[in-house]
Ligand SMILES: Cc1cc2nc3c(=O)[nH]c(=O)nc-3n(C[C@H](O)[C@H](O)[C@H](O)COP(=O)(O)OP(=O)(O)OC[C@H]3O[C@@H](n4cnc5c(N)ncnc54)[C@H](O)[C@@H]3O)c2cc1C
Ligand code: SF4
């Protein structure tokens with residue numbers, strides 16, 4: 001690992017200022033993604049700004065919903081009583097990610113900011129527009145089994161690897177951000193980007209902006225399921241995942257929130273499918289129709305055609321599990 | 325550069341060309357970061373500066389000087405000779421390097437040592453009480469929870485964490501919450517048995 005300067009920030013403002021002052025600096029929280037990328041030479045910050053001393057470790061429930069500090073470890077959020085009882089979808093998604101040790105280190109803010117797991121992004125001998133803008137995308141013509149089927153561009157077909165973010169997208173979360181000019185709120189659906197011509201940008205956070213918390217509004221969902229399909233049962237990234245939260249009464253779906261992971265450069269919210277299933281009685285036919293609708297418009301590459309069939313099956317399974 | 329000047333070279337222009345091209349090649353191969361740093365002597369010093377770090381490792385206070393890029397794993401193994409903690413993948417993918425920081429299991433290969441200022445670290449060397457092995461160590465021996473033993477320190481540290489966190493209520497639960505520890509020898513069934521026994525024993529870990 002190339003050496004770097006290490007500083008500790010004692011306020012959010014100081015962290016943002018330090019980040020802007022040195023363009024080659026980066027925040028570090030749990031380090032589980034950044035240290036890995038630094039070891040591989042994919043990123044080489046001149047200076048690390050340790051944000052762990054900031055007071056962003058609270059989980060609080062208000063009348064409007066739940067707020068989770070950016071520095072709350074993934075395991076703490078997953079095991080939190082309120083999260084488990086009021087937002088079980090989030091707890092399930094968190095527990096589906098990484099391993100127990102990594103979840104003890106990984107923070108909520110870092111999880112949102114984690115970079116893709118595209119193998120060419122990780123291989124510094126290969127062209128990659130995300131790592132080295134303008135060099136080309138090795139995955140388009142390469143081994144693209146893990147890659148996107150929605151919203152990709154010829155410049156990049158990578159997927160966002162987070163499980164937690166799929167649940168947050170479905171639950172209409174908001175990302176709280178602070179910068180040198182003040183604070184702002186970014187709806188989860190607008191936080192991550194599609195690759196377009198600038199795949200080096202994963203999200204719409206500006207340089208110097210710090211995530212301080214995520215908030216999730218109160219909801220009426222009484223059924224939830226996070227289904228993650230991967231190459232082994234645990235401790236692997238998703239091939240496809242589905243987050244489902246439903247408000248069901250007397251066999252009728254009153255409202256629904258759904259999103260998919262492993263299919264796009266950002267958590268893929270299924271707005272149309274939510275509309276389709278809302279107000280309808282639970283049935284196998286409805287779930288089949290929902291699955292077909294979810295996969296409409298998918299564009300596959302040489303090795304990821306299977307994701308359409310898998311995606312459909314995963315949606316039916318997730319809806320079935322959530323309602324049974 | 326120095327060597328080149330000693331070469332006999334009749335054509336001045338050729339020599340300066342050579343000089344220039346080696347300098348360019350050096351620039352091209354050096355990381356832009358280092359080149360930038362080289363422009364400023366002071367900055368270079370900052371890059372390689374060691375920082376003071378105080379930790380409690382297995383109950384002993386340690387006052388150390390460490391470069392920011394040193395991981396907790398490398399600090400333990402290379403600087404402190406605590407080689408019980410193993411390096412398998414160095415990228416968070418195997419669990420060999422599991423230690424406890426303030427009682428919580430983590431992957432020491434992805435933790436920068438300097439980020440653990442003031443923390444209490446427990447490694448496999450810190451579990452036994454003199455000759456008295458930790459109950460989890462006893463259980464691993466009793467159940468043959470290993471073959472080659474390379475993953476074992478990480479498995480044991482992780483297993484203790486698994487019970488402490490309250491995620492060892494069934495064999496299925498244990499398998500899920502121990503998935504961060506890979507065993508190439510496939511000792512998994514015996515590892516699960518060992519953890520079940522300690523859990524059922526009900527001791528405080
Ligand atoms: C082996 C392995 C398996 C994994 N498997 C999964 C998986 O199955 N599912 C899954 O979802 N994830 C998985 N992960 C990824 C893991 O969830 C992330 O590495 C973790 O969430 C990152 O959080 P962190 O706090 O460690 O971030 P860091 O590594 O500290 O930071 C990551 C990035 O976020 C930035 N950042 C951190 N905090 C903030 C903030 N508050 N504001 C602005 N920027 C910030 C940093 O500057 C950095 O660029 C896996 C990781 C590993 C190593
Ligand atoms: S898919 Fe994106 S991350 Fe992967 S090689 Fe192409 S540009 Fe790089």
Ligand code: FES
Pocket residue numbers: 410411412413414415416417418419420421422431432433434
């Ligand atoms: S060496 Fe740390 S997880 Fe493999």
Ligand code: FES
Pocket residue numbers: 469470471472473474475476506507508509510511
């Ligand atoms: S005992 Fe050999 S790797 Fe686990």
